[in-house]
Amino acid sequence: MKQLYTIISLLFLFTYPAWAQQHEIFNQRIRTLQVVGGTNWLSLPVSSLGGEPIHIDFDDMTHDYHRYSYKIEHCDANWNVSASLFESDYMRGFNGNQIIEDVEQSINTNHPYTHYHLAIPNADCQLTMSGNYRLTVYDDNAENEEEGKMFTACWMITEPQPLVKLKLEATSTTDIDIQKTHQQLKMELDHSQLRITHPNQLNIVVLQNGRWDNAVINPKPDYLSAGKMSWQHVRALIFDAGNEYRKFEFLDTDHPTMGIDAIDWDGSDYQVKVMTDSPRPNYVYDEAAKGSFYIRNSDNVENNNTCEYAQIHFTLKAPKQPGDVYLNADWTYGRFLPEYRMEYDEMTKTYHARLFMKQGYYSYQYLMKMEDGSIRLLPSEGNFYQTQNKYNVLVYYRAQSDRTDRLVGYGELK
Template sequence: MKRARKAVLLLLSTIFSIAAVAQRHNILNENIRSLQVVANQDWLALPIIEVGNGVLDINFDDLSTEYHRYTYSLQHCESNWKPSTSLFESDYVDGFANGNTIDDVTPSLLTNTAYTHYHLRLPNSNCQPKLSGNYLLTIYDDNDNVAIKVCFMVKEPFTKSMGVGLNIVTNTDATINNAHQQVEMELKYNSYNVTNPQSQIKTVLLQNKRWDNARWNVKPQYVMNDGLRWSHNANYIFWAGNEYRKFEILSTNVAATGIERILWDGKHYNAYPFISLPRPNYLYDEDADGAFLIRNSDNNNINTESDYVLVHFQLSCPQFTNGDVYVNGDWTYDRFLPQYKLIYDDQSKSYKAVIPLKLGYYSYQYVLVDENGNAEIAPTEGNYYQTENSYQALVYYREQGGRTDKLVGYTAVKFKIK
């Protein structure tokens, strides 16, 4: 048994995401800040709406006082996020898939950092997605340059869905009640006709909505007439990590949760979260698994009256030689970009970064990224089986002779130790 567990650990050390980063939001205009993509006002969940039901809100700021005419296009994608080239626009959208403008535009009010806020809601009178699956919404500036790429999903209604069940265990095939969590998954076809599951069914399993370490199309152990089952599958073992760190900045005058002090330097407000220290033990703390929420102390006109502050991150620890340290959360869109990288300071013996953020609640963790771009939880965070991670499963189906992948199953669970 010990030999088998060592083999699984070796396999885990070599697992990496096989998909491109097309499924992650992407900001390509340096003036754009605070992109939020929220379905049905649930800021903790993946951006998923049902066919014919629900709303998707897209909010972002342009750090300019000038109005810019932003337009958008909508593209249906397959389960691997490649464009659905076999479909016509009329197959997946009612209205117009291209040339739509974002008309809900409001300048900031009484903020030190001036900006213009843009809001788009789908569906709207010009554009209504009508086919389940993955969608890429591309936003263009007034010079027709791509400014933002937004990824979201549309799923079949509950009555037309496959049944998806998840169970999380800590007695894993890698370790027993130690550093890992293992997912068991069961899929019921319900009314769908599946004759060749290998070609007709595609699956994605996420931990804490992270796409950078997603598990794609893992082969099930059990193939049944009415469904599939994954049990004791090494590819469904995840490092458990620790609870996310968090802070809240609700005002430029008063330090809130997780903030030691806020200072004015004559030009900018500067917020200093308490210095992050290594976590040698599991630390329970109710968190949001990387999610963020724009808000202010008055909860009034949060999108246009919330200011920007320079947030000074500091992680006190020895310097690592096997990778770079990044701060990661939903608000970094699982992208390990220079603006989220911490630089080691020899004098203070710590990693530091200064990141401009809008007032609100932020949860985050530190990750270590190697030279190949593979990320793992930084050693300072630790891996503890008790960690209350969330897991999300997406199931896609293509009927025999069908032209596209439909999103027919989705579930999300929050692991809590019993």
């Protein structure tokens, strides 16, 4: 028993510098990349071996057909490629030269585009190992591989049956304050089916609303017993509660829908103004989608290739902040890029951003990036214990005979 306690204690002293499950777009032709497990667009892109497929959708902003091929790589818990694996260790079928064949050109849209869809598994490839996966899409017509690299998409695959049991609870009675501005996650993990003899064998990731910028990696448990761990009063699992995500729906080019103030046509683009976001001094319940998005228009028919693209204008009324203010959501892919950074207007005391986006439902929040790289909430957005946050827990395990990490447990608390 003493040896078990020593191993588990050492486990949670390790740090991992590069945790990130983030899609990345390399070519500006690519828009509206979305990765969904089954039909669950409101959650992380997670499925199980033999379960529902992972769906990958994106648009190429031309009507030209491009021969897009894809390559799938298995990654360890730290999202590094599992270099010691052969492809045959984690998949059956072909990899690297298979073509995305589900292609549709847009119909009667102001900006022509071509929609591509890929499902994994498919007739050409089937995954056989749980864990993290990264898919890279290439344009085969490019002169070289680097020039043809279009984007990467990431998802997670769990074991067919969980090898651990997770119990999650979020409370506003925290070790910092009581029903004020924080939430504390409590967890119980039963890992009695696993044989743990080395500190690197188990890795635990905790996410709030699918965000990787404030992910908690390997929080140290405060209670241990044979085959079980418990986190009841762990400071690392106390999160700012924040506020509900904001949202809007751009469904029609003729009249505004939810959250839209005005729609204008300037001769080349639809200019869509989202209602100005004002400071929120009080909590008001709003069932937003925690950063998720769903592509559709008012007809809700053939959404993939009939939805319009438009210039979407965001305005935030707030005093100038000490850091850079960014839009943040699943559709920004967790990245703090210049295109998502808002500019401040001293005259109107407002922040502004303009993005080229497809019709649909979008939820989002504002975050602030400080000079030291840290990410913070905006004070003007409010911070309330009642906020309906979502928490996800990923449990990775590497047996002594394994050459990479498997995803043996997954939990979600809404």
